[in-house]
Amino acid sequence: MAQDCEQIEDESDEVRFSLTAEAGLNDGLAFPFVYAAIYLATLGGVQQWGLKWVAWEVVGRTVIGVVVGMAVGWLLAKIAFRAPTSVRASELGDPLFVVVVPFVAYAAGELAHGWGFLSVFVCAMTLRHADRGHDYHDSMHGVIERLERLFTLVVLLLLGAALTNGLLGSLTWGAVGFGLLLVFVIRPVVAWIALGRSRSPDHVLDGQLGPRERIVAAFFGVRGVGSIYYIAYATSKHSFPQERLLWSALAFTIVLSVVVHGLTATPAMRWLERVRPS
Template sequence: MTVDAAYLVVGIGLLLAVALPTLLQRWAFSAPMALVATGLAVGLLPPFHDVRVSPLEHPTLTEHASELCIIVALMGVGLALDRPLGRTRASWRAWRSTWRLLLVAMPLCIAAVAFLGWWVMALPPAAALLLGSALAPTDPVLAADVQVSGPTLEEEEHIDENDDVRFALTSEGGLNDALAFPFVYAAMFLASKGPVSEWWLEWLSWELFGKVLIGIATGYVGGMLLGKLAFRGEPRVFRFAEQGEPLLALAGTLAVYGLTELVGGWGFLAVFVAAMRLRSEERHDDYQGVMHELVERLELLLTLLLLLALGIALSDGLLSHLTWQGALVAVLLVFVVRPVTAWLALGRQSSVDADGTQSLGPRERLVTAFFGVRGIGSIYYIAYALQEAHFPQAELLWSTVGFTIVLSVVVHGVAATPAMRWLEKVRERTPVPTAASAR
C-alpha cells in the first residue's frame, strides 16, 4: 500500500467520522458499524491486498494503539459524568447500580465466559480465563449511543444525570476496564506460574488490592493538582481555565497514566479517578466542556483508526481461526451471559427510594443489562496478555474476540437507537414517582 492510498483511506474515514453521527441519528445503524464495514471494504480493494494488519503480526502496535484510545476515552467519560462521588452515604447510593455491575455482574461474567471457553471451546484453563477476563469489561469507546453525551454545565439542568441507564452504562465502562485487569493477570499467572496455590496470595494482595489502591490514590492526587492548575494556578499563567486551553486534559491523561504505571498501579483506574476529581473542581465552569470536547474529538479520531484497522483485519483473515464453538460463546455472551448477569446484579429496585434517590426500574434494568458493548478494551487485554505470557491457541482467542466485537457492534448498534427511543416514550407516558408516592 502506498502512502497516498493510506492518506486517501484516513481522509475518507475522517469524513465518515464527522458526517455519520448526524446522518445516522434517526436510523438503527451506528457509526462504528459503518466504519468497520468501510475498513472491510477497503481491505478487499486491490491496492490493499498486500497490507498486513493482523494483530498477531503487529501485537505491540495493537496493544499501544488500543491502550491510548482507552485512556483518552476514560478521561472523556470521567469529565462527562455529572453525578458526583463524595464522602456522603447518599452520594455512594447514587452510584449503587455501578457498584452492582462492577462487583457482581463482572465477576459472574468472567466466570461464565471462562467456563464456556473451557467447556465449549476446549481451551486450557489459563486461556479460558483470559478469554473471560478480556471479554468481561464493557467498552467506554464504542458505547457512545447509550452513554451520557457530555458534562452538564448549567446548575439548573440535570439531563444526563437523571438518566440512570446512561449513567450506569457510562460509569460502568469507566471503571471496569481497570478492574478487569487483575483477572487478566490471574490468567497470566495461571499460564506462567502454575497452580493457583503457588500465586493466589500474591495476586490477591498486590494485583487485586495493592494496584487498585495505588491507582485510586495517584488518580485522586493527580486530578486535584490538575484542578488547582486549571482554576487556581499561581502565577495566573497556569490558570488554564482563564485561557481556555483544553490541552490540560490530554496532558493530565498522559501524565497520570504514565506515573501510575511507573509506580505499579492500575493506570486505567487512575485516569478515570483523575477525570472525576478534575470534574469536581468548579463543576459548572465552561472550561469543563472545553476539555471534554477536545478529549472527545481525539477519542473519535483514535476510534476511527482502530475501527478501520479492525475492518481491514477482517479482510486479512482475523476470523480465519474462528470455530463454531467460539462463535457460540460470543453469541451466548452478547445475548445471554451479559444480560442475565447484569439483570441479576442490578436486582429489584423501586423507581424512587424512600430517601428520594432514583433507581433503575424494570425497563431501565432491562436496557442496562442488555447494552454491555464489547470493543477496544478486549483488543488491548488480549494483545497485552499474549505478549506477557504464553497461551496456546492464540489464533483462536483472537478470532473469538474479533467476532465478539463485530457481533456486539452490529447487535448493539442496531438496537441502541430504537431501545433508547422506546425508553424515552415509556417515560413520557409514565409519570415519574416521587419519594412520597414510593412510601
C-alpha cells in the same frame, strides 16, 4: 460505550452515566484478571500464586492506582481551577488541557506500580468533582467525546482490515457460541443482577435506574475494544497454545456487539423516551 447512548443529550441521564462509569471501571479493574491468566499459564495452579495475586495484583496495585489517581486529579484540578489567572486552564479556555489528563494519570499510576487505567478513571472522577458547575467541564467533555469517537473509529477500521486478512480464520463454532452467549445472555443477565432492584421511576435523576433504564444499561456496553489491548499484553508475556483462536473469538464478539448494539441503540433510546417526562 457511551456512544450507544449518544441519542440522549442530557449529560445527567442515568443510563448514559452508568454505561460511561462502567466503561471506565472495566478498563481500570480488568488488569488483575489479565495477570491471573498469565500466572495460570506460566506458574501453574492457583495454589502456587493465588495468595500473592490477591495481595498484590488485586489489593495492592488497586489501592495504589486509586491513591495516585486521586492525587493527580487533585493536582490537575488545582491547575485547571485554582492556579493564577495567567496560567489557569479554565480561564485560558483551552479544552485541550484534558488531553494531557489520561497520559499524566496513566504514567503516574504505572510508575508507582499501580494500575494505570484505574488511575486514569479515578483522576477523571476527581477532576470532574472540582467546581462541578464550571462551564469548562462541558468544553473538556466535548473534546474527550470527539477523541473517543475518533480513536474508536481508527481501532474499528484496523480491526476491519485485519478481518480481511484472515483474523476470523481460527474461529470455531464453540467460539461463536461463546460470543453469542456473552452478548445476549451473560452480559445482560449479570449486569441486570448487579444493578440491583430499584423502585425509582425511569428518568428520575435520583442516582438510581428505573426499570427500563436498568434493562437498557444491562444490555448495552460489550463491544470489547479494550480487550484488544488486554490480549495483546497477555500474549506479549506468554505464548498461549490457542492464541489465534483467542483473537478470532475476540474479533467475532466485537463485530457482533458493534452490529447488534448499533442496530438496537436508536430503538432502545426511543423506548426510553416514551416514559421521559415532557
